[in-house]
Amino acid sequence: LRDTTIIRPAIRLPLVGRLLGRASPARPDDRELVERARDGDGAAFGQLYDRYVADVFRYLRLRLDDAQLAEDLTQDVFLASYRALGEFRWQGHFRPWLLRCAHNRLVNHYRTSGRRVAEAELPDDDGPAPLASEGQDLELGLDLSLDIEAVRGALARLTPLQREVIVLRFGNELSVAETAEVMGRTLPSVKNLQLAALAAFRRQLTQDGAG
Amino acid sequence: MNASARPDSLDVSLDRVAAGDPLDGVLAALAAEHREHQALVAAAAAVRSLPTPLDAAFRARLRGELVHHVDADRPRVRAISLAWRAVALALALAFVGTGGLVVASANSRPGEPLYGLQQGLADAWHSLGRWLTPASAPTAHPVPSAPPRRAGAQPTAHPTPELAARPPEDEPARAANAAAAIDRPRAARAGLAHTPVPRRTGARATSAAVAGGPAAAGVGAGVGANLGSQTATVPSPTQPSAGEGDDSGPRAMQTTPPSPGTETGTPTPEPATPTPTPPTAAPTSSATATSSPAPSDTPTATPTLVCPAGGITGRVTLPGGGPAAGADVLLLGEAGSQRELRTGPDGLFAACGAAPGRYVAMALLGQAPPDFLAGIYDANADGDPDEIGVPDTTTLITGVDITLAPVMAGPPACTTGSATLSGRVTLPGDVPAAGADVMVFSPADGLGIGEQTGADGSYSLQGLCAGTYFAYAFLDDGTRPWFGLYDPNDDGWEDPIQVEDAAGTLDGIDIRLR
Numbered sequence: 001l002r003d004t005t006i007i008r009p010a011i012r013l014p015l016v017g018r019l020l021g022r023a024s025p026a027r028p029d030d031r032e033l034v035e036r037a038r039d040g041d042g043a044a045f046g047q048l049y050d051r052y053v054a055d056v057f058r059y060l061r062l063r064l065d066d067a068q069l070a071e072d073l074t075q076d077v078f079l080a081s082y083r084a085l086g087e088f089r090w091q092g093h094f095r096p097w098l099l100r101c102a103h104n105r106l107v108n109h110y111r112t113s114g115r116r117v118a119e120a121e122l123p124d125d126d127g128p129a130p131l132a133s134e135g136q137d138l139e140l141g142l143d144l145s146l147d148i149e150a151v152r153g154a155l156a157r158l159t160p161l162q163r164e165v166i167v168l169r170f171g172n173e174l175s176v177a178e179t180a181e182v183m184g185r186t187l188p189s190v191k192n193l194q195l196a197a198l199a200a201f202r203r204q205l206t207q208d209g210a211g
Numbered sequence: 212m213n214a215s216a217r218p219d220s221l222d223v224s225l226d227r228v229a230a231g232d233p234l235d236g237v238l239a240a241l242a243a244e245h246r247e248h249q250a251l252v253a254a255a256a257a258v259r260s261l262p263t264p265l266d267a268a269f270r271a272r273l274r275g276e277l278v279h280h281v282d283a284d285r286p287r288v289r290a291i292s293l294a295w296r297a298v299a300l301a302l303a304l305a306f307v308g309t310g311g312l313v314v315a316s317a318n319s320r321p322g323e324p325l326y327g328l329q330q331g332l333a334d335a336w337h338s339l340g341r342w343l344t345p346a347s348a349p350t351a352h353p354v355p356s357a358p359p360r361r362a363g364a365q366p367t368a369h370p371t372p373e374l375a376a377r378p379p380e381d382e383p384a385r386a387a388n389a390a391a392a393i394d395r396p397r398a399a400r401a402g403l404a405h406t407p408v409p410r411r412t413g414a415r416a417t418s419a420a421v422a423g424g425p426a427a428a429g430v431g432a433g434v435g436a437n438l439g440s441q442t443a444t445v446p447s448p449t450q451p452s453a454g455e456g457d458d459s460g461p462r463a464m465q466t467t468p469p470s471p472g473t474e475t476g477t478p479t480p481e482p483a484t485p486t487p488t489p490p491t492a493a494p495t496s497s498a499t500a501t502s503s504p505a506p507s508d509t510p511t512a513t514p515t516l517v518c519p520a521g522g523i524t525g526r527v528t529l530p531g532g533g534p535a536a537g538a539d540v541l542l543l544g545e546a547g548s549q550r551e552l553r554t555g556p557d558g559l560f561a562a563c564g565a566a567p568g569r570y571v572a573m574a575l576l577g578q579a580p581p582d583f584l585a586g587i588y589d590a591n592a593d594g595d596p597d598e599i600g601v602p603d604t605t606t607l608i609t610g611v612d613i614t615l616a617p618v619m620a621g622p623p624a625c626t627t628g629s630a631t632l633s634g635r636v637t638l639p640g641d642v643p644a645a646g647a648d649v650m651v652f653s654p655a656d657g658l659g660i661g662e663q664t665g666a667d668g669s670y671s672l673q674g675l676c677a678g679t680y681f682a683y684a685f686l687d688d689g690t691r692p693w694f695g696l697y698d699p700n701d702d703g704w705e706d707p708i709q710v711e712d713a714a715g716t717l718d719g720i721d722i723r724l725r
Contacts, residue, residue, distance in 0.1 A: 042282035061263040092702040170258040
């Protein structure tokens with residue numbers, strides 16, 4: 001035998017484990033579950049639900065200030081996504097598409113509830129957004145003991161667009177590309193938007209802390 | 212600061228926050244002069260840390276309603292699907308001669324994008340099955356009756372009795388236990404008893420009888436007080452210790468609570484609430500569901516492990532049937548969780564406190580062929596791993612027995628290659644991953660070749676034959692494990708690497724860790 005066939009234990013365990021885990025019949029991938037759910041397999045849709053209900057709820061909960069409403073909309077999102085599965089085309093990921101459904105449901109909610117959707121407050125691609133007022137509150141944020149309610153409050157005072165990009169990027173931990181997919185924007189737009197939103201968010205946190 | 216001069220380090224840092232990196236590490240990586248960047252990064256992390264607890268009752272109710280709704284809707288869905296296909300076919304016919312047949316082909320599964328990849332992965336999986344299957348007939352699996360394939364909980368499941376009262380564990384004992392435990396930094400630990408029980412003919416071991424007796428009380432104390440954070444060890448009154456590398460001390464067995472809740476923030480449920488009085492009989496008909504350990508002089512006695520509450524226990528055996536001591540056992544949960552355990556001298560293992568869900572199990576022993584042994588839990592011996600269903604936190608699944616077999620019983624098919632694969636491994640933000648383990652794996656003959664990356668994240672694997680490989684990388688930088696695979700199309704699945712020239716060099720096999 002060649003001596004190069006040695007697989008070091010540190011890599012052997014996780015790698016073989018992942019190989020098994022990835023291909024194991026115990027864990028069908030999203031695409032397979034979508035196919036089965038599309039054919040009316042309730043158990044498959046249940047598995048998709050198990051995987052992503054926390055994501056969808058988290059997105060809605062961080063965008064809304066009402067937990068009950070977030071639950072109601074979560075239910076709507078999964079029902080709507082099931083109905084829309086026939087139009088879903090696999091492009092490598094299911095989660096961004098599902099969050100896009102949540103985004104759409106939220107927009108509809110704002111419309112029907114009469115709230116203005118201020119999603120045009122920031123330009124799309126007009127260059128980098130300003131980070132912050134020069135020289136102010138630079139110490140903020142390094143204090144990691146921020147009160148949860150203060151963070152929620154600061155988040156609530158952002159514009160819907162700012163709040164959305166921050167929630168998707170750091171609440172749902174999406175990549176810039178995934179965030180752009182959900183928001184229907186370009187990558188540069190999302191990058192600029194997230195910086196402006198973070199700067200605004202930081203200012204809100206500072207004001208909250210000062211108050 | 213001028214915004215237009217914004218350095219990339221901020222983007223990198225924000226990417227790391229979004230990828231779940233610990234904030235301390237991200238801040239430390241930012242240059243000290245970028246304090247306002249640090250503030251932005253910290254603000255982003257504050258959003259990340261906001262809790263959004265999902266009401267369990269709501270979650271369960273909605274799940275039930277959705278599943279019912281989809282099942283009830285099945286005929287309509289099929290009708291829609293047929294209608295859609297009819298439209299697609301009509302479009303295809305309308306465009307015949309102008310390339311429109313693509314529409315029809317795209318509507319059939321084999322024509323879909325990635326279908327070939329899917330098939331390739333399926334093939335790879337079967338190859339892996341062969342890889343883990345010995346060339347010779349395996350040792351008879353000690354399973355009296357093969358359960359149906361993938362039919363839920365195939366091993367024996369025992370609802371566990373209520374636990375006895377748990378006196379607090381004293382600090383010296385806890386310290387000794389911690390010292391005896393296998394040191395795995397992120398492993399939270401729970402205790403378990405080591406109880407000999409008679410194995411009945413035609414029945415699988417055993418029960419979760421922990422009521423009464425000093426051992427039971429000790430177990431209860433360890434788990435009740437420390438589940439998920441401490442090691443509890445229990446002196447075994449009738450069996451030699453199975454603690455790793457120590458046959459004289461108390462048994463120390465660690466389990467790593469699974470982490471299906473890491474993404475959702477769902478905590479591992481606590482075990483059964485202690486009751487003030489020990490139950491006198493366990494609610495199971497198992498011979499060991501008694502208030503004291505079963506007699507050890509039973510001729511057919513087989514040692515087994517007992518969790519104080521629910522969990523998964525089993526035994527790993529060598530190809531000759533003997534106990535596989537020191538084997539690594541992997542329990543892979545359906546939510547991507549992974550638990551690592553190690554068998555004692557008697558080949559036993561236990562994953563106490565396993566969260567409800569489905570698992571597959573495998574065991575590994577040895578470093579390299581021909582001493583590298585592997586096995587999967589495959590009760591029906593069909594070559595595929597069988598699922599282990601854990602219905603709740605109080606049910607003990609026993610009899611998850613794994614028989615090891617030599618990996619690559621014969622010499623690898625490729626012994627004369629001189630091809631080279633090289634590339635670069637990076638962390639998010641294109642940061643070089645120094646010291647990462649890289650392995651290319653050939654599903655054709657199970658050959659795995661690995662090495663570590665250099666300081667610039669580069670690697671070069673030499674001595675390969677022509678063929679198909681998959682490449683993976685792994686890095687544990689002390690903050691979290693990183694895993695990556697060669698996936699140039701970025702679809703989340705490993706892509707095959709074709710080595711056509713047995714003496715050539717294939718560069719650009721880059722792997723991004725996530």
